[in-house]
Amino acid sequence: MKAFISSLMILSALLVASNTQAASIYAGQATAAAVCSQCHGVRKQSQGSIFPNLAGKDASYLKTALKQYRDKTRLSEVMNNIAASLSDKDISNVASYYARLKP
């Protein structure tokens, strides 16, 4: 019985963990739809766009870029302002969302 209960606890912990994972992509999608897509779009930009394409880029690349904009080690008037309002969690959510999109 004890073993059964503890395996139930492990199972529910796993379910919670997988929900959190899914939720972060949804949260990233919400941020992207509300903010980022106005400039970056969701899929590939038209040629000659001044806005870099984000879809399908490596999540760690996107995270690093956003943190650099936030701490102003990478300068862009637009992106410095936007990144200033993002938490670490927002950054990892939106990065994992864009990384999963097909370019």
Ligand code: HEC
């Ligand atoms: C008002 C327009 C605008 C909005 C809104 C915007 N960006 Fe940007 N973004 C830019 C521009 C312009 C650049 C290019 C800046 C540069 O030269 O470094 C850029 C660059 C980036 C880069 C670097 C890409 C690369 O290839 O190095 C990332 C990552 C990025 N933006 C993420 C985001 C995310 C995530 C959001 C939403 C939270 C967002 N941006 C919202 C205009 C915007």
